Amino acid sequence: MTDLRRAGKRERLIAAARTLFHEQGVHVTTLAEVAQRGDVPVGNVYYYFKTKEELVRAVVDEYVGQAEALLAGFDTLRTPAARLKGLTRGWLDVADTVADHGCPVGGLCAELNRCDGALRGAGVEIFGRISAWVEAQFRQLGRRDARDLAMALLSGIQGSALLANTFSDATIMSRQARYLERWIDSLA
Amino acid sequence: MTDLRRAGKRERLIAAARTLFHEQGVHVTTLAEVAQRGDVPVGNVYYYFKTKEELVRAVVDEYVGQAEALLAGFDTLRTPAARLKGLTRGWLDVADTVADHGCPVGGLCAELNRCDGALRGAGVEIFGRISAWVEAQFRQLGRRDARDLAMALLSGIQGSALLANTFSDATIMSRQARYLERWIDSLA
DNA sequence: GTCTATATAGCGATAGAC
DNA sequence: GTCTATCGCTATATAGAC
Numbered sequence: 171m172t173d174l175r176r177a178g179k180r181e182r183l184i185a186a187a188r189t190l191f192h193e194q195g196v197h198v199t200t201l202a203e204v205a206q207r208g209d210v211p212v213g214n215v216y217y218y219f220k221t222k223e224e225l226v227r228a229v230v231d232e233y234v235g236q237a238e239a240l241l242a243g244f245d246t247l248r249t250p251a252a253r254l255k256g257l258t259r260g261w262l263d264v265a266d267t268v269a270d271h272g273c274p275v276g277g278l279c280a281e282l283n284r285c286d287g288a289l290r291g292a293g294v295e296i297f298g299r300i301s302a303w304v305e306a307q308f309r310q311l312g313r314r315d316a317r318d319l320a321m322a323l324l325s326g327i328q329g330s331a332l333l334a335n336t337f338s339d340a341t342i343m344s345r346q347a348r349y350l351e352r353w354i355d356s357l358a
Numbered sequence: 359m360t361d362l363r364r365a366g367k368r369e370r371l372i373a374a375a376r377t378l379f380h381e382q383g384v385h386v387t388t389l390a391e392v393a394q395r396g397d398v399p400v401g402n403v404y405y406y407f408k409t410k411e412e413l414v415r416a417v418v419d420e421y422v423g424q425a426e427a428l429l430a431g432f433d434t435l436r437t438p439a440a441r442l443k444g445l446t447r448g449w450l451d452v453a454d455t456v457a458d459h460g461c462p463v464g465g466l467c468a469e470l471n472r473c474d475g476a477l478r479g480a481g482v483e484i485f486g487r488i489s490a491w492v493e494a495q496f497r498q499l500g501r502r503d504a505r506d507l508a509m510a511l512l513s514g515i516q517g518s519a520l521l522a523n524t525f526s527d528a529t530i531m532s533r534q535a536r537y538l539e540r541w542i543d544s545l546a
Numbered sequence: 547g548t549c550t551a552t553a554t555a556g557c558g559a560t561a562g563a564c
Numbered sequence: 565g566t567c568t569a570t571c572g573c574t575a576t577a578t579a580g581a582c
Contacts, residue, residue, distance in 0.1 A: 279524045329513030336467045
């Protein structure tokens with residue numbers, strides 16, 4: 171019971187932080203906001219996370235786990251092209267959220283790379299897994315330039331997320347995702 | 359003389375802010391840092407900019423002017439494809455800086471869109487001009503889907519800037535730029 | 547016009563009662 | 565394990581001497 175409540179609060183704090191970091195960014199978000207959104211008393215946050223940095227680290231780890239689960243889900247698809255298109259098509263479902271607040275992972279990486287501290291470059295842990303998976307799919311397609319193609323695909327996705335957010339226009343993201351699907355077909 | 363000094367200080371403050379916003383982000387940068395880097399006494403900043411928001415606005419306007427000058431420079435090139443490739447090739451020169459701190463405009467837009475206030479969506483003023491110019495070039499190439507192509511090109515650039523920054527690898531940006539040049543040729 | 551000193555406010559983090 | 569009170573620091577912004 172005690173452990174369960176503890177786990178529940180920790181998870182709620184991470185979930186609240188993840189949402190707020192996405193909506194407003196890490197630096198703007200205060201621990202008081204995280205506590206409030208997570209339904210946890212303000213001063214109690216420090217029992218679960220000794221510093222704010224530790225909370226950010228937990229959110230990064232959360233994204234790593236989510237990315238791995240997402241990619242593992244696509245591995246049931248039969249062809250590499252189908253798996254790549256599965257990843258790409260997934261952005262259609264979140265186009266509206268992305269237009270409102272940008273890509274949660276892309277935004278986090280951009281912010282973490284711009285301040286010093288232990289978290290600088292932590293975004294590699296998330297994007298490194300995704301890019302390795304994408305590269306592997308292109309390699310299975312027999313492409314020698316698999317890494318460049320992986321970067322091209324991820325660039326197209328991340329760039330359109332930034333533009334959709336800048337112009338507050340979800341169709342920029344969804345149209346670009348469909349464009350990338352056809353591009354994958356042209357390579358297969 | 360007085361007006362010249364005043365203009366010089368204002369410009370120095372904007373230049374300092376532009377650099378610091380790029381390297382660390384807007385929120386992390388303090389007005390004290392801007393004043394120090396611009397060689398202007400700390401308290402004197404408020405004579406030139408009533409609020410920090412006003413300083414950010416000035417930096418945005420600076421980028422708008424730079425973008426217009428950059429695009430006007432490419433207009434001397436004869437064909438639309440050459441102009442588009444000129445814009446794309448320009449990223450080769452700044453690949454290292456982009457790998458270190460991301461795209462200055464992309465990073466600024468991402469940050470401005472995530473906080474409220476008068477500056478929310480100010481990035482449209484910069485990206486709107488660039489995307490309109492790119493779209494016009496594709497239209498001159500006779501493409502009906504000029505807007506989608508413009509977004510695809512800018513997405514590829516901005517996304518590769520984000521990834522180059524995340525992985526601290528300038529070749530991600532430069533290789534992607536060359537890839538996009540060939541892509542432009544394939545459309546012309 | 548220039549600069550110093552300071553008001554005001556909010557944050558991360560800690561100490562310690564319960 | 566939980567929560568309150570508060571410390572110490574830093575930021576924006578202002579008041580006012582020069």
